[in-house]
Amino acid sequence: MAYSEKVLDHYTNPLNVGTLDKSKTNVGTGLVGAPECGDVMRLQIEVDEATGIIKDAKFKTFGCGSAIASSSVATEWLKGKSVDDAIKIDNMEIVEELNLPPVKIHCSVLAEDAIKAAVNDYRVKNGLPEIKFDDSIVH
Amino acid sequence: MLKFPIYLDHNATTPCDPRVVEAMIPFFTNNFGNAASRNHPFGWVAEEAVDYAREQVAKLIGADPKEVIFTSGATEADNLAIKGVYEMYASKGNHIITCNIEHKAVLDTCKHIEKEGGEVTYLKVKDNGLIDLAELEAAIKPTTILIAIMYANNEIGTVMPMKEISAIARKHGVLVFSDATQAVGKIPVDVNKDGIDLLAMTAHKMYGPKGVGALYVRRKNPRVKVTAQMDGGGHERGMRSGTLNVPGIVGFGKACELCLQEMDADAKRLSGLRDKLETALLKMEESYLNGDKEHRLPHVSNISFKYVEGEGLMMGFNKNIAVSSGSACTSASLEPSYVLKALGLGDDLAHSSLRFGLGRFTTEDQIDYTIEQVTNTVNKLREMSPLWEMFKEGVDMNSIEWAHH
Numbered sequence: 026m027a028y029s030e031k032v033l034d035h036y037t038n039p040l041n042v043g044t045l046d047k048s049k050t051n052v053g054t055g056l057v058g059a060p061e062c063g064d065v066m067r068l069q070i071e072v073d074e075a076t077g078i079i080k081d082a083k084f085k086t087f088g089c090g091s092a093i094a095s096s097s098v099a100t101e102w103l104k105g106k107s108v109d110d111a112i113k114i115d116n117m118e119i120v121e122e123l124n125l126p127p128v129k130i131h132c133s134v135l136a137e138d139a140i141k142a143a144v145n146d147y148r149v150k151n152g153l154p155e156i157k158f159d160d161s162i163v164h
Numbered sequence: 165m166l167k168f169p170i171y172l173d174h175n176a177t178t179p180c181d182p183r184v185v186e187a188m189i190p191f192f193t194n195n196f197g198n199a200a201s202r203n204h205p206f207g208w209v210a211e212e213a214v215d216y217a218r219e220q221v222a223k224l225i226g227a228d229p230k231e232v233i234f235t236s237g238a239t240e241a242d243n244l245a246i247k248g249v250y251e252m253y254a255s256k257g258n259h260i261i262t263c264n265i266e267h268k269a270v271l272d273t274c275k276h277i278e279k280e281g282g283e284v285t286y287l288k289v290k291d292n293g294l295i296d297l298a299e300l301e302a303a304i305k306p307t308t309i310l311i312a313i314m315y316a317n318n319e320i321g322t323v324m325p326m327k328e329i330s331a332i333a334r335k336h337g338v339l340v341f342s343d344a345t346q347a348v349g350k351i352p353v354d355v356n357k358d359g360i361d362l363l364a365m366t367a368h369k370m371y372g373p374k375g376v377g378a379l380y381v382r383r384k385n386p387r388v389k390v391t392a393q394m395d396g397g398g399h400e401r402g403m404r405s406g407t408l409n410v411p412g413i414v415g416f417g418k419a420c421e422l423c424l425q426e427m428d429a430d431a432k433r434l435s436g437l438r439d440k441l442e443t444a445l446l447k448m449e450e451s452y453l454n455g456d457k458e459h460r461l462p463h464v465s466n467i468s469f470k471y472v473e474g475e476g477l478m479m480g481f482n483k484n485i486a487v488s489s490g491s492a493c494t495s496a497s498l499e500p501s502y503v504l505k506a507l508g509l510g511d512d513l514a515h516s517s518l519r520f521g522l523g524r525f526t527t528e529d530q531i532d533y534t535i536e537q538v539t540n541t542v543n544k545l546r547e548m549s550p551l552w553e554m555f556k557e558g559v560d561m562n563s564i565e566w567a568h569h
């Protein structure tokens with residue numbers, strides 16, 4: 026199975042690889058997956074407290090090329106979004122952006138879940154209730 | 165000058181040696197006869213070519229030509245051996261012993277036997293990929309008719325102690341079948357010295373064409389018989405019907421002849437290159453060799469690079485270098501390699517593995533380039549890996565609470 030150009034691009038030059046200071050109250054961290062299923066993604070957001078806008082996002086991913094590309098796309102899309110809009114990112118948008126084949130859809134689900142986990146971590150740190158999400162549906 | 169892509173996946177298949185192709189060509193055109201046509205020169209030429217190839221194949225494994233049954237490959241030979249013995253020796257018993265790192269062609273055939281009412285014991289290999297001989301002997305019962313243990317494993321290259329296995333089998337009057345697909349032509353295999361009664365092999369792993377292989381079936385001490393799995397014209401002494409693939413068989417024979425001549429030199433050269441590759445890659449932190457360092461094929465190395473995922477790793481260089489991985493991400497089932505898991509590797513290590521399979525046309529330049537590319541990609545991906553970061557910070561991975569996924 027050949028990879029799409031876009032997956033290759035993001036894999037070769039991933040955007041936003043890195044680590045934010047998770048002890049800061051305006052940083053939310055989502056760590057999803059488990060080594061057992063092969064995919065581990067850590068996605069972090071840094072929120073501008075005055076505006077509620079995400080001013081930076083970083084990731085580190087242990088996974089296949091599609092998982093790395095999904096995290097790269099997701100972090101790029103997060104920057105400039107409000108925290109509330111962030112959780113509207115749907116994994117299928119990532120699938121479309123990267124032309125992921127059916128077996129690679131779960132890699133994009135991981136990115137969606139990582140966003141939600143990061144947002145919830147941010148909310149809890151700032152005294153807001155955790156949002157209950159429906160279990161991810163693998164489309 | 166390096167030419168890309170570089171092929172280091174010789175356990176999956178090998179290129180045809182040009183000398184093999186040359187031997188085959190006349191049998192597609194001028195000498196196209198059916199080897200079963202007994203009454204004209206076209207048939208005679210084909211039959212003669214098949215007989216000659218049968219001798220070439222037999223010689224490589226120390227067999228008599230009459231003991232070689234041509235098949236479409238090792239999968240068919242595995243099926244014919246196991247199902248054929250199971251049916252032929254039904255009055256003697258219904259128990260088969262095999263092991264948990266066999267190729268799917270053996271394991272799934274055994275599953276089939278179980279559905280038919282047979283009983284199968286799957287021995288668990290030790291951490292080094294070899295079976296425990298005491299366990300093997302303990303598993304034998306009065307109803308045991310066959311021990312099916314592979315000669316060499318396709319993923320990790322470990323070589324089983326066939327002589328010791330067959331000595332135990334002899335003692336208890338049980339037949340030995342070995343899937344020797346990965347071993348024949350690479351290391352010395354001799355059905356008599358090794359005490360093997362049935363042996364499967366395939367041409368495309370030894371610089372011959374795809375779609376042709378053989379089952380060796382012993383004719384003396386003891387005389388072994390298998391029930392045919394393909395009914396028809398009664399070719400191959402009734403054990404495998406179907407018009408013989410004459411060009412394929414000619415190529416297979418030539419491939420065997422070349423292996424016999426060049427095996428020692430190839431093995432020596434390739435183990436040197438393999439050791440160079442392996443030593444360089446194992447110098448990296450947290451990289452581990454899978455399988456047994458002593459008892460193994462000369463041209464294979466399977467290494468896990470902890471904290472990076474195998475498919476992601478291959479993607480870093482697979483435009484230029486072809487290898488394979490035990491990672492789940494490369495398999496349709498999203499399950500990591502059952503062979504690596506059978507060695508007791510955790511999912512994390514199984515996921516992080518690459519198999520390097522060198523071959524007759526592998527050069528030192530290719531190995532040098534591979535060392536450089538793999539090292540760079542591992543380092544790059546570790547910088548991107550949350551697990552590597554945690555490892556470096558001394559976080560205990562087992563203590564992490566994962567967000568629900």
Ligand SMILES: Cc1ncc(COP(=O)(O)O)c(C=O)c1O
Nearest residue numbers: 237238239267269318343345366
């Ligand atoms: C150990 C082993 N057995 C059987 C096979 C199947 O061989 P064939 O492709 O000739 O059916 C292979 C090759 O994939 C193998 O490595």
Ligand code: FES
Nearest residue numbers: 064088089132493
């Ligand atoms: S992370 Fe394993 S398939 Fe994507």
